[in-house]
Amino acid sequence: MTKPNTLIFVDITSDDPAAAGEFYAEVFGWENDPRPYGEYHRMVPGGNMFDGDGNESAIGNFHIGIHKAANVRPHPDRDGVEPRSLSEAGRKPRVWILVSEDDSMDAILDKATSKGATVLWKDHFWKEFNGFNAAFQDPWGNEIILWEKGGSDPVVPEHFTQE
Known part of the structure; x- marks a missing residue:
């Protein structure tokens, strides 16, 4: 039997990942894991998902990444590519x-x-x-x-x- 592709995590964009990491750590109580500091921050909610009976399972809670708009990594070009700014209009x-x-x-x-x-x-x-x-x-x-x-x-x- 084949398995579906798996969602690993979702990144959000910031022009200051360090400040965004601090924001989410303070608002939600998540661990701010810079990798490296100011370039990419992984927000770790901690704990595990709960099963149908309300017990903690072996599956860890999903993480959110915060990437830097000026140079989104990973990318084959070390200098990154356009656009290098935050998206302001539209969905x-x-x-x-x-x-x-x-x-x-x-x-x-x-x-x-x-x-x-x-x-x-x-x-x-x-x-x-x-x-x-x-x-x-x-x-x-x-x-x-x-x-x-x-x-x-x-x-x-x-x-x-x-x-």
Whole structure:
């Protein structure tokens, strides 16, 4: 039997990976692993995924990379290639973060905005996937979607938008 190709991790772009690494370490409590410092930073959430019974499995949580817009590595040309700037217009990939049970979307949004992020929207429930959502844009233009599980009988506050 063949196996599917496997997602390893996703990179987001910054013109200052060191500052972005510090931002994500402070906002989400992740380990900031520079490889090398200022060029590429691997954000390590720590811990392992949970299985269907709620027990920690042997599968580690996914990592996020932060690459430098001026010279995205790896690339065969040591000087990199254009574009060498942050993408400012149009849609970009979005990163989805499951909020842990000992944290909250509001606390994360407060930490993120205090460090220069912008709240894009909040107080939304997506029935199809049974989740409460909010989103922010980090100081480098990356869109982060926060997700909280709705549970078996979610109570959606009246002021929330829904779909």
